[in-house]
Amino acid sequence: MPKDAAPPRRTMRADARRNAEKIVAAAGALIAEQGADASLEEVARRAGVGSATLHRHFPSRQALLEAVFKDRVEALCAKAGDLLADPDPGQALSAWLRAVGAHAVANRGLGASLMRDADTTLGETCHDMITNAGDALLARARAADAVRPDMTVTQLLKLVGAIALATEKDIDGPAEADLLLAIAIDGVRAR
């Protein structure tokens, strides 16, 4: 009998991985300079690869953004885990939201990534990760009657992302964002 179809690759080929890394690095730099709608061709150019390679590794702009922001998001998730040990659940939630907001303004375009579009079909790893992380904090805060009972993480993140988006191209973005965020968080508190 014919032998089975070729066994599927277990790991990426070494050069492919290297190229992917070069692309992510270049994208990170360019996005920091120009924002999340930077030219993908310019990214490929700076990474020293063809545009086809970029598109093969990252089929959509969103996919590339997620790769770029992955470690930042992981850091935020870790922070959420730490804050679960905080004695004051309400304070913990609000501290985390401000941290998320700070990252979102600092890294142009992260905000848009987090809010995410209700239409994205699948694979929104970034958004899922942060949603899950935030959910734990929110649940605890809700149990302690520190927040309005009808809040959802999605709403919270939308709020944070929206504010980041609105201030990210401001002259004094971070300060403005922090102020607006503080105000919004105030509204989230249980009355």
Added chain:
Amino acid sequence: MPKDAAPPRRTMRADARRNAEKIVAAAGALIAEQGADASLEEVARRAGVGSATLHRHFPSRQALLEAVFKDRVEALCAKAGDLLADPDPGQALSAWLRAVGAHAVANRGLGASLMRDADTTLGETCHDMITNAGDALLARARAADAVRPDMTVTQLLKLVGAIALATEKDIDGPAEADLLLAIAIDGVRAR
């Protein structure tokens, strides 16, 4: 002696005015369908004019958006005027903000117009109009100790615009936006 340079036109030529109107109408329809980043060439195509004509009448996308939203914005300004007579200044402000938010989600892209880019060089009539209108309401609310004393209209509008932007592509945009807005406004109140 040579006669003075030809006297400058006082009014637009009739066909020019008609074309401008057709363009605004087409843009309004397309923006309602596809959002504020709709293709300008498609607008020109639907209006039955060449793309050069569109660009002559509206040198920037922002200029076109302002023309499209002008009457909506005027309505909001009028409403602000009316609300100045409301006996409760805090309530009046919050009602107006919700009205602004509702319009912003309903008319895709209005939100972005309102928040406006800190870098726009000049001529942001739309933004100016609404800023002035809101300022009166805010001043009155502040005098009545109904809001935090450090709020500015710009911040308020940024908040509203951001929320509209964040929810405008949602399945259930209006409801979501109203809820988030209510929360944010709650944070704006004086403690």
Added chain:
DNA sequence: CCAGTAAGTGGGGTGGCCCTCCGTTTCGCG
């Protein structure tokens, strides 16, 4: 060590977009 092969690559093409130049048409004033 070596060849076979699937995985990976990138140049070039396509179509869309924004915007401008410029020859042609149209308006409206005198």
Added chain:
DNA sequence: CGCGAAACGGAGGGCCACCCCACTTACTGG
């Protein structure tokens, strides 16, 4: 009416996302 200026719109340049396909390269089993 007739003429000059105002307005028009198609063609074309530059840029971009994305796809196709002939070529190259890394891994694997003998």
